[in-house]
Amino acid sequence: MLSYWRQYLAISPFYLVFLVFSFVPVFYSLYLSFQRYDGLGTKQFVGLQQFEFLWSDPVFWLSIRNTLLIWVLSTVPTLFGALVLATLLHSVRRFKGFYRIALYVPNVTSIVAVAIFFGAVFSNDFGLVNAILGTVGISPVPWLSNPWLIKVVIALLMTWMWTGYNMIIYLAGLQAIPQSVYEAAKMDGAGPIRTFFQITIPIMRPIILFTVVVSTINGLQSFSEPQVLFASNAANQNLGGPGQAGLTTLLYFYQSAFLDNDYGYGAAIVWAFFVLIIVLVVINWRIVQRGRKS
Amino acid sequence: MTTAATPRPTTGAKPSRGAGPTTGAKRSRRPKGLSAHVFLIIAVLISVFPFVWTIVMATNTTRDIYKSPPKLIFGSHLLENIRGVLDTIDFFGSMLNTIVIASVTTVLVLFVDSLAAFAFAKFEFPGRKILFGTLLVFMMLPLQLAVLPQFILMSEVGWVGMLKALVWPALSNAFGIFWLRQYIENGVPDELLDAARIDGAGFFRQYWNIALPMIRPAMSFLAIYAFVGAWNDYVWPLIVLTNPDHVTLQVELAQLNVGHNTDYSMVMAGVLMASLPLVIVFAIFARGFIAGATEGAVQGS
Numbered sequence: 001m002l003s004y005w006r007q008y009l010a011i012s013p014f015y016l017v018f019l020v021f022s023f024v025p026v027f028y029s030l031y032l033s034f035q036r037y038d039g040l041g042t043k044q045f046v047g048l049q050q051f052e053f054l055w056s057d058p059v060f061w062l063s064i065r066n067t068l069l070i071w072v073l074s075t076v077p078t079l080f081g082a083l084v085l086a087t088l089l090h091s092v093r094r095f096k097g098f099y100r101i102a103l104y105v106p107n108v109t110s111i112v113a114v115a116i117f118f119g120a121v122f123s124n125d126f127g128l129v130n131a132i133l134g135t136v137g138i139s140p141v142p143w144l145s146n147p148w149l150i151k152v153v154i155a156l157l158m159t160w161m162w163t164g165y166n167m168i169i170y171l172a173g174l175q176a177i178p179q180s181v182y183e184a185a186k187m188d189g190a191g192p193i194r195t196f197f198q199i200t201i202p203i204m205r206p207i208i209l210f211t212v213v214v215s216t217i218n219g220l221q222s223f224s225e226p227q228v229l230f231a232s233n234a235a236n237q238n239l240g241g242p243g244q245a246g247l248t249t250l251l252y253f254y255q256s257a258f259l260d261n262d263y264g265y266g267a268a269i270v271w272a273f274f275v276l277i278i279v280l281v282v283i284n285w286r287i288v289q290r291g292r293k294s
Numbered sequence: 295m296t297t298a299a300t301p302r303p304t305t306g307a308k309p310s311r312g313a314g315p316t317t318g319a320k321r322s323r324r325p326k327g328l329s330a331h332v333f334l335i336i337a338v339l340i341s342v343f344p345f346v347w348t349i350v351m352a353t354n355t356t357r358d359i360y361k362s363p364p365k366l367i368f369g370s371h372l373l374e375n376i377r378g379v380l381d382t383i384d385f386f387g388s389m390l391n392t393i394v395i396a397s398v399t400t401v402l403v404l405f406v407d408s409l410a411a412f413a414f415a416k417f418e419f420p421g422r423k424i425l426f427g428t429l430l431v432f433m434m435l436p437l438q439l440a441v442l443p444q445f446i447l448m449s450e451v452g453w454v455g456m457l458k459a460l461v462w463p464a465l466s467n468a469f470g471i472f473w474l475r476q477y478i479e480n481g482v483p484d485e486l487l488d489a490a491r492i493d494g495a496g497f498f499r500q501y502w503n504i505a506l507p508m509i510r511p512a513m514s515f516l517a518i519y520a521f522v523g524a525w526n527d528y529v530w531p532l533i534v535l536t537n538p539d540h541v542t543l544q545v546e547l548a549q550l551n552v553g554h555n556t557d558y559s560m561v562m563a564g565v566l567m568a569s570l571p572l573v574i575v576f577a578i579f580a581r582g583f584i585a586g587a588t589e590g591a592v593q594g595s
Contacts, residue, residue, distance in 0.1 A: 004420065007497070010410060010413040013405075013406045015410075017406070017465040018468070020447075022432055022466045023428070025440035025444050026432070029442050084333075085334070088330040097581060099334050101580045103341050106341055108522055108573065109573065110544055110572075111526065112526075112528050113569045114344070116561060116562075117348055120351065123558075163341075169587075169588060171588070172588035221436055221438065223529055250438055257441075257445075263442060263446070266442055271439070274435070274439055
């Protein structure tokens with residue numbers, strides 16, 4: 001043991017921080033979810049009470065529904081668009097570098113800036129989108145007050161930010177496919193669309209799985225988008241916009257833990273939410289795996 | 295900023311992409327692919343449009359933007375709008391805070407992660423597998439699980455509202471170790487380390503004099519990754535920076551959007567001012583960064 005002290009010394013700075021700021025906190029939040037605690041008084045053990053309350057809390061379920069809808073509305077177009085763009089980009093010879101950078105750049109801007117921008121462009125009264133619709137004679141669409149359209153706007157925002165990122169990953173995967181596979185397909189008379197569905201997608205399955213998992217973990221964590229988009233409502237506790245249609249689970253967690261100072265309930269929300277993520281990742285995984293067998 | 299300036303990530307990262315251009319070239323011996331370019335250009339326009347429209351809004355007055363039909367070209371009111379931003383929020387103060395936090399975080403992440411990654415990549419020691427496995431598991435967990443206890447911890451030690459409350463949790467960056475370890479394993483030959491050992495170099499000499507110079511491309515990628523991450527972080531600063539004097543740019547920016555004024559031109563000038571530095575840094579380092587990002591993703595899957 002002692003002869004390895006240099007190695008342990010080398011990893012110790014990281015593991016000390018890791019222990020204090022990741023490892024212990026994760027378990028501590030599980031412990032908190034069984035307590036009643038407002039951050040000031042004493043903790044009181046309440047067993048599964050928080051989770052029972054959660055189960056019958058309509059706002060929690062509303063937030064889950066919102067999160068899932070936003071996730072589906074954003075992930076499906078993001079991943080599909082990324083795959084199509086990556087295929088196109090893989091097929092061209094010129095301007096490759098330019099396309100990659102231009103399509104990736106949305107991902108390095110901050111969510112806050114993007115959310116403010118989308119808020120301005122989709123504004124009910126004055127936004128650019130409604131102004132353009134107005135010039136073709138369509139009356140203003142209430143983008144930021146209709147419960148469905150709120151989700152569409154948030155999903156569009158996420159799609160805009162993440163398509164380029166996923167495209168880059170798919171492109172790397174495409175470049176690893178040996179060219180001979182495609183030549184063989186061409187000899188057999190397969191057209192570009194058949195080649196795409198019967199060769200490209202099956203070979204890319206592991207990478208698609210990777211992006212699905214990452215998108216699930218990222219997509220379900222939408223918080224800043226609705227928080228910034230509907231920030232003006234923060235004061236009246238109506239987070240997530242009109243009808244709380246943009247209230248995601250993490251936003252509800254934020255509200256419970258940091259605005260209402262209900263730490264125990266906040267901890268219960270994130271843990272319940274974490275279980276949901278696991279379930280979804282496993283389901284996704286199985287769907288993609290089953291596709292491989294058949 | 296300082297760390298992001300590590301010399302040319304592009305050159306070092308290139309070999310790994312070597313396979314890309316050649317296969318691409320082979321492929322496009324087929325038809326000229328005009329339709330592909332058309333689709334890609336449309337996608338680029340969609341991707342770039344928000345930046346352009348931000349500038350259009352920021353250079354006009356809100357009145358012009360709200361006219362029907364709206365003004366679609368650049369105006370001449372940028373300075374006026376910038377003045378509006380500077381009057382409303384402490385732009386430069388929060389920007390300075392952000393630069394300090396992002397730089398300190400980046401330097402520390404690079405040092406702490408590379409040191410640990412080197413030990414994991416090139417040395418055997420008891421507990422290595424378990425320690426690294428724990429790290430991988432935690433990489434998958436949503437960060438929010440830890441946020442509440444982190445906040446409680448910060449209030450216990452009296453760091454709420456202080457900038458150091460942002461730096462320490464950011465150092466628990468498991469991705470960096472995971473990613474660097476992979477790079478060191480393949481990128482730093484064992485023979486070189488053996489040779490150095492024979493010459494009497496100890497663990498830290500091997501790390502500092504041999505491994506570090508060889509993993510520059512990976513370090514530059516991680517530097518940009520960490521810097522951009524710290525610069526754009528919003529949730530944690532929003533929670534923990536309760537002191538109005540110690541706010542980051544993103545929190546200030548969100549603040550600009552709240553309130554009764556709907557002076558969108560001014561708000562968009564703020565968005566522009568906050569986004570531009572990062573977009574420029576990204577444009578300079580983009581090639582190396584994107585190459586680095588793909589390496590990690592494809593190997594990781």
